[in-house]
Amino acid sequence: MDQSPKRVRKAVIPAAGFGTRFLPISKAVPKEMLPLVDKPVIQYVVQEAVDSGITDILLIISRNKRAIEEHFHPIVELEAELDAKGRTEELEQLRRLQSMARIHFVWQPKMGGLGDAVRFSRTFVGDEPFAVLLGDTVVTTPEESKPVTRQLMDVVESRGGFAVALQEVSDDKVSRYGILGGTEVAPGVFLADQFVEKPQPRDAPSRLAVSARYVLSPGIFESLEEVGPGKGGELQLTDAMRALMAKEPLHGVRYDGKRHDVGNKLDFIKANVEFGLAREDIGGALKEWLKSLI
Numbered sequence: 001m002d003q004s005p006k007r008v009r010k011a012v013i014p015a016a017g018f019g020t021r022f023l024p025i026s027k028a029v030p031k032e033m034l035p036l037v038d039k040p041v042i043q044y045v046v047q048e049a050v051d052s053g054i055t056d057i058l059l060i061i062s063r064n065k066r067a068i069e070e071h072f073h074p075i076v077e078l079e080a081e082l083d084a085k086g087r088t089e090e091l092e093q094l095r096r097l098q099s100m101a102r103i104h105f106v107w108q109p110k111m112g113g114l115g116d117a118v119r120f121s122r123t124f125v126g127d128e129p130f131a132v133l134l135g136d137t138v139v140t141t142p143e144e145s146k147p148v149t150r151q152l153m154d155v156v157e158s159r160g161g162f163a164v165a166l167q168e169v170s171d172d173k174v175s176r177y178g179i180l181g182g183t184e185v186a187p188g189v190f191l192a193d194q195f196v197e198k199p200q201p202r203d204a205p206s207r208l209a210v211s212a213r214y215v216l217s218p219g220i221f222e223s224l225e226e227v228g229p230g231k232g233g234e235l236q237l238t239d240a241m242r243a244l245m246a247k248e249p250l251h252g253v254r255y256d257g258k259r260h261d262v263g264n265k266l267d268f269i270k271a272n273v274e275f276g277l278a279r280e281d282i283g284g285a286l287k288e289w290l291k292s293l294i
């Protein structure tokens with residue numbers, strides 16, 4: 001039997017959380033639908049998966065997240081109107097958006113943590129390794145680098161097991177993240193021997209924090225059934241990953257890039273300024289305006 005790792009073709013994007021850090025707007029508008037200039041955050045996340053070579057995407061949503069579904073579905077009347085008015089640019093943009101990938105949806109009925117959300121992807125995933133991209137976090141990499149998800153896919157497709165994206169954080173931020181400890185086996189690639197969810201700095205094995213992107217093996221589903229509730233009484237993906245480490249290697253990939261956690265108000269505004277400055281149509285004017293402010 002062929003034991004070499006399978007290619008990663010599928011991605012799961014958890015986007016069911018309440019978005020309590022962004023109330024009141026997140027009450028009726030999913031935080032994943034907040035715009036970075038003119039595209040919702042979720043579209044950048046889907047784009048990263050597509051740019052990484054993913055062809056099938058499952059979005060895990062919940063009751064107040066229907067706008068996400070609508071965003072990826074065609075609106076026939078709108079297309080007809082744009083066509084009739086000769087608005088070809090907008091029409092093309094909509095069509096590109098709708099044909100990005102095969103996009104599927106599933107509901108997480110009750111908020112039970114990231115691990116609980118991932119459980120709902122079991123049927124979709126089947127027996128293949130798969131990427132997980134947190135739906136409220138946009139990750140940008142320098143032009144010469146591959147997307148972070150692609151970097152993780154490369155590691156899993158060549159070394160097997162499963163992988164997480166890492167960024168170094170300062171002491172005061174350690175307790176907000178999953179923290180990985182291990183040995184550097186290639187530049188920026190760590191073979192994990194420890195993995196802890198949101199430790200106090202004195203208990204943390206390193207300053208390497210899990211950063212919103214994963215490539216998991218299907219073995220994670222069994223581990224999710226084995227581990228009980230963890231931090232905050234929720235089913236933690238980190239705990240299931242730690243259990244899986246006993247059976248399969250976990251690699252952490254320290255990437256060169258920027259993580260915009262858009263579920264956080266300050267990061268959201270900073271990201272909009274950065275993305276706005278990078279735009280050809282409004283970048284110049286925005287820069288002038290910013291200069292006049294300070």
Ligand code: G1P
Nearest residue numbers: 114176177178209210211212238
């Ligand atoms: C989750 C994970 C944590 C990870 C973080 C950022 O935490 O549980 O391990 O470091 O995302 O990717 P949350 O931000 O949902 O509390």
